[in-house]
Amino acid sequence: MSDVAQSFALQSELRQIANLVLLFGFVLTLAGEWLLPPPGTRWDRARFVHGAHNLALWLIGVVFVSIVFGSTVWALLQWLQMRGVGVLYFAPLPGWLHAVLAFALLDAADYVFHRLSHNLRWLWLMHAVHHSDPRVDATTNLRQHPLHLVLTQSWKIAACAAIGVPAWVYLVHEILNLAFAYWHHAAIRWPRVLDRALSWLVVTPRLHWNHHSPVQERTNSNYGVILSCWDRAFATLTPPAEEPAQFGLAALAAPRWHSAFGMLATPWRARSLPRL
Numbered sequence: 001m002s003d004v005a006q007s008f009a010l011q012s013e014l015r016q017i018a019n020l021v022l023l024f025g026f027v028l029t030l031a032g033e034w035l036l037p038p039p040g041t042r043w044d045r046a047r048f049v050h051g052a053h054n055l056a057l058w059l060i061g062v063v064f065v066s067i068v069f070g071s072t073v074w075a076l077l078q079w080l081q082m083r084g085v086g087v088l089y090f091a092p093l094p095g096w097l098h099a100v101l102a103f104a105l106l107d108a109a110d111y112v113f114h115r116l117s118h119n120l121r122w123l124w125l126m127h128a129v130h131h132s133d134p135r136v137d138a139t140t141n142l143r144q145h146p147l148h149l150v151l152t153q154s155w156k157i158a159a160c161a162a163i164g165v166p167a168w169v170y171l172v173h174e175i176l177n178l179a180f181a182y183w184h185h186a187a188i189r190w191p192r193v194l195d196r197a198l199s200w201l202v203v204t205p206r207l208h209w210n211h212h213s214p215v216q217e218r219t220n221s222n223y224g225v226i227l228s229c230w231d232r233a234f235a236t237l238t239p240p241a242e243e244p245a246q247f248g249l250a251a252l253a254a255p256r257w258h259s260a261f262g263m264l265a266t267p268w269r270a271r272s273l274p275r276l
């Protein structure tokens with residue numbers, strides 16, 4: 001089999017793994033939440049309604065993203081790789097080092113976009129839908145505004161083109177990104193000692209709890225998803241939270257912000273809110 005055919009076969013396998021992680025990551029997170037719930041967890045009607053709204057928004061997002069991009073993302077990433085587009089292709093690097101640098105720089109690009117999503121008002125109005133969730137659990141990971149999903153995907157394609165990220169490295173990063181995002185948002189009793197130890201290298205649930213705090217200084221910190229080094233390097237790291245105290249955004253606490261329609265309309269309805 002030629003190198004190109006091998007590369008395409010690998011990408012096809014990685015895409016299947018990404019879909020499996022998306023599905024089974026959700027099921028595993030739910031199972032973990034059922035078996036190891038934090039103190040005071042109640043599986044009541046409110047929790048199911050909350051989950052249903054988040055899932056409805058996610059489904060709308062999936063349809064919207066597939067309408068906008070179709071299969072162009074994969075075709076584009078393969079084209080970029082075959083043409084050798086991006087800075088790293090100009091450096092005479094061994095394959096393994098190219099892959100490691102591409103992975104790290106793509107992760108840094110994710111950090112930058114997440115930080116921009118908090119600092120540019122128009123992006124924040126979309127990203128606030130994720131942060132307004134008064135609970136943080138398996139479904140919070142899926143609670144993203146469809147327009148923000150499209151912009152995130154566009155940013156990633158642009159980052160791959162600028163950096164020179166091979167398509168398979170992008171897919172490996174996506175798979176880890178998904179797995180880490182489920183882990184961060186899981187409402188599971190999670191050992192403090194282990195969290196502290198791992199937080200030196202990667203973003204842990206207790207680091208991410210701070211990012212979902214209604215206290216603005218904490219919300220505007222811990223932007224990383226996989227590696228914690230970017231927050232450390234750019235002085236945006238706050239230490240792991242002790243316990244999941246309170247989540248959400250005070251300005252978007254009312255029930256009308258949490259229906260599927262309320263979340264879709266947030267970027268327009270919330271424009272004039274002074275405290276958001």
Ligand SMILES: [Zn+2]
Pocket residue numbers: 114118127131211
């Ligand atoms: Zn955020």
